[in-house]
Amino acid sequence: MSDSHRDNIKMRQVIERERPFDMVIHCGDIEGGEYFLERLADCTVKIVSGNNDFFSDLDSELEFTVMDRRFWVTHGHYYYVSMSPERIEHEAVSRGVDVVLFGHTHRPYIHESRGVLAINPGSVAFPRQEGRIPTYAVMEIDEDGRIKAEIRELSK
Numbered sequence: 001m002s003d004s005h006r007d008n009i010k011m012r013q014v015i016e017r018e019r020p021f022d023m024v025i026h027c028g029d030i031e032g033g034e035y036f037l038e039r040l041a042d043c044t045v046k047i048v049s050g051n052n053d054f055f056s057d058l059d060s061e062l063e064f065t066v067m068d069r070r071f072w073v074t075h076g077h078y079y080y081v082s083m084s085p086e087r088i089e090h091e092a093v094s095r096g097v098d099v100v101l102f103g104h105t106h107r108p109y110i111h112e113s114r115g116v117l118a119i120n121p122g123s124v125a126f127p128r129q130e131g132r133i134p135t136y137a138v139m140e141i142d143e144d145g146r147i148k149a150e151i152r153e154l155s156k
Contacts, residue, residue: 024041048075
């Protein structure tokens with residue numbers, strides 16, 4: 001998920017709706033809600049800082065591997081994702097990652113190009129896409145390493 005802007009109620013709704021899972025990834029602008037999310041999730045939690053995470057000691061980017069797939073997580077504002085996802089997708093290719101997850105735009109996005117799956121889960125708190133439904137993404141990696149991702153909606 002991303003851009004929860006300390007809306008712990010919405011984060012709780014996502015966690016309760018999707019349990020069980022192996023990992024939670026938050027793409028920034030959690031605004032102090034990281035402690036709440038870490039206690040609630042009861043699994044590995046990866047969180048990066050966003051442009052509104054003032055005074056946070058969260059990393060601005062994370063890279064890690066799950067089942068031989070390389071992941072890069074960043075909020076996206078340093079890559080001008082509000083203008084276009086093109087720059088972050090190019091950076092993901094140059095880093096050799098399989099998946100890049102980002103937020104910042106408050107708009108859900110899934111796109112695969114040049115061997116990289118780019119995912120923006122949208123915002124659970126302040127969606128900006130048509131209809132303004134809060135969204136998040138769910139991702140699965142099967143035994144063969146194939147990655148499947150989809151955007152899911154919360155009720156308003």
